Amino acid sequence: MPTVKIPPVLRPQTAGEAEVATPGSTVGDVLRSLAETHPGTHSQLFSDGGELNRYVNVYLNDEDVRVLDGLDTAVSDADTVMILPAMAGGQ
Amino acid sequence: MATAAEPIEQVKQRIDLIANTKAREEVEAGAKLIDVREPHEWDEAHLEDAVHVPQGELLERIGDVAPDHSERIVLYCRTDNRSSRAADALQDLGYENVSVMRGGIVSWQDDGFPVVAAHELTPEQRMRYSRHTLLPEIGVEGQVKLLNSKVLLIGAGGLGAPSAFYLAAAGVGTLGIVDDDVVDETNLQRQVIHTTDRVGMPKTASAKASIEALNPDVKVVEHRTRLNAENVLDIISDYDVLVDGADNFPTRYLLNDASVRLRTPVVSASILAFDGQVSTFVPYAGPCYRCLYPVPPPPEMAPSCGAAGVLGVMAGVMGLLQANEVIKLVTGVGEPLVGRLLLYDSLGTRFTELKVKRDPDCPICGDHATEIPESEMGKFPDYEAFCAGEPVLR
Numbered sequence: 089m090p091t092v093k094i095p096p097v098l099r100p101q102t103a104g105e106a107e108v109a110t111p112g113s114t115v116g117d118v119l120r121s122l123a124e125t126h127p128g129t130h131s132q133l134f135s136d137g138g139e140l141n142r143y144v145n146v147y148l149n150d151e152d153v154r155v156l157d158g159l160d161t162a163v164s165d166a167d168t169v170m171i172l173p174a175m176a177g178g179q
Numbered sequence: 180m181a182t183a184a185e186p187i188e189q190v191k192q193r194i195d196l197i198a199n200t201k202a203r204e205e206v207e208a209g210a211k212l213i214d215v216r217e218p219h220e221w222d223e224a225h226l227e228d229a230v231h232v233p234q235g236e237l238l239e240r241i242g243d244v245a246p247d248h249s250e251r252i253v254l255y256c257r258t259d260n261r262s263s264r265a266a267d268a269l270q271d272l273g274y275e276n277v278s279v280m281r282g283g284i285v286s287w288q289d290d291g292f293p294v295v296a297a298h299e300l301t302p303e304q305r306m307r308y309s310r311h312t313l314l315p316e317i318g319v320e321g322q323v324k325l326l327n328s329k330v331l332l333i334g335a336g337g338l339g340a341p342s343a344f345y346l347a348a349a350g351v352g353t354l355g356i357v358d359d360d361v362v363d364e365t366n367l368q369r370q371v372i373h374t375t376d377r378v379g380m381p382k383t384a385s386a387k388a389s390i391e392a393l394n395p396d397v398k399v400v401e402h403r404t405r406l407n408a409e410n411v412l413d414i415i416s417d418y419d420v421l422v423d424g425a426d427n428f429p430t431r432y433l434l435n436d437a438s439v440r441l442r443t444p445v446v447s448a449s450i451l452a453f454d455g456q457v458s459t460f461v462p463y464a465g466p467c468y469r470c471l472y473p474v475p476p477p478p479e480m481a482p483s484c485g486a487a488g489v490l491g492v493m494a495g496v497m498g499l500l501q502a503n504e505v506i507k508l509v510t511g512v513g514e515p516l517v518g519r520l521l522l523y524d525s526l527g528t529r530f531t532e533l534k535v536k537r538d539p540d541c542p543i544c545g546d547h548a549t550e551i552p553e554s555e556m557g558k559f560p561d562y563e564a565f566c567a568g569e570p571v572l573r
Contacts, residue, residue, distance in 0.1 A: 096453070143474045143476040150534050152535065173480050174471075175481065176428045177426060178337060179426040
């Protein structure tokens with residue numbers, strides 16, 4: 089199963105887990121399965137229309153899925169899907 | 180035969196001393212110009228086309244520099260005494276076509292002719308920065324670039340404090356600091372440029388005091404304000420590199436948009452809890468902050484350090500990674516984090532690198548971003564409107 093890396097800001101919604109093995113053959117499948125298992129992540133990942141929220145960056149390994157096929161990007165079991173939020177802290 | 184004791188006037192009678200204007204013509208016509216002064220004098224300033232062979236090494240090295248005894252050679256030193264003795268020695272060796280530039284580099288400079296003054300470290304600076312100049316990648320030239328550079332830090336907090344401190348130690352000549360806050364007790368766990376007895380003092384003033392105590396070479400410019408659409412272009416236009424350690428999204432987007440307009444690179448980092456991110460945005464050479472993060476997250480996805488806490492040491496690591504990027508941008512060595520986002524997980528001690536590409540649809544640096552007329556410069560969207568609910572608490 090692909091591994092999803094959960095950013096600290098979403099970990100309260102995954103019972104503190106930083107990495108969650110999640111089934112799916114595309115990035116969209118994987119994130120939707122994650123949201124099914126951990127419903128608290130749904131509204132933060134997806135808009136009401138089911139699109140990935142624009143403020144959520146998702147990487148397949150080290151590549152931004154926006155430059156691949158977005159949610160349709162194919163994922164294999166060895167892949168890592170990383171959810172990355174922008175952070176503003178500097179102080 | 181010349182001896183060291185022979186009066187210089189007597190030596191000079193055997194030497195062809197030529198005016199600097201003539202020397203210039205001769206060098207342009209292909210004569211070999213040799214500077215016979217000591218290395219520290221050469222480092223301070225020398226003539227552009229000169230070869231450096233200190234007088235003490237001249238006889239040993241002249242065979243390599245000018246194998247042909249009939250080659251046209253012009254020597255110079257500070258005035259013309261050492262070069263006259265050197266010319267005399269070369270004539271003794273059989274060199275037939277040697278002249279000395281009258282008045283040396285002193286009269287050359289007095290007459291307003293150009294010199295290469297890149298190597299202008301004082302004796303104190305040569306000591307202070309010796310561990311830099313020993314590095315071939317930096318050398319005296321790189322150190323001089325640092326001393327001539329102007330770097331602006333946005334924020335003198337968790338990132339800006341360590342970054343500013345090390346950039347000051349490194350000899351960055353001008354450090355501007357933008358911060359409107361005062362030192363607070365809760366800052367001291369990580370903001371190492373401030374001290375316990377300066378609680379309540381403006382952060383810019385506290386940072387200035389620490390920097391001046393560390394390195395008198397550094398000129399500190401205090402900008403005791405927050406960046407906004409009205410002041411951003413004015414403030415940042417004086418600087419070569421911007422270091423973003425802001426604590427809120429509006430400032431980050433504002434700084435990005437303004438820096439792209441001025442084509443000034445930004446070294447950007449952010450920190451939260453045990454995690455940090457850093458990247459270098461060089462306008463048009465790589466992506467900008469908006470290519471990476473087109474829109475800011477909503478408040479629940481963007482807690483502040485004040486609300487969530489931050490490991491002080493992790494902030495230091497990220498601030499120093501920023502300083503490291505600045506040094507590379509200024510000196511031109513190495514490979515900056517352009518098009519790469521580096522993540523640091525301090526709990527796992529893991530670094531992860533992600534690729535960041537320029538977004539062709541980026542509203543600021545994309546292919547269709549409209550060129551902004553001069554009259555519109557400094558007019559930015561209403562950043563406050565999308566402020567991600569960052570509490571004022573820092």
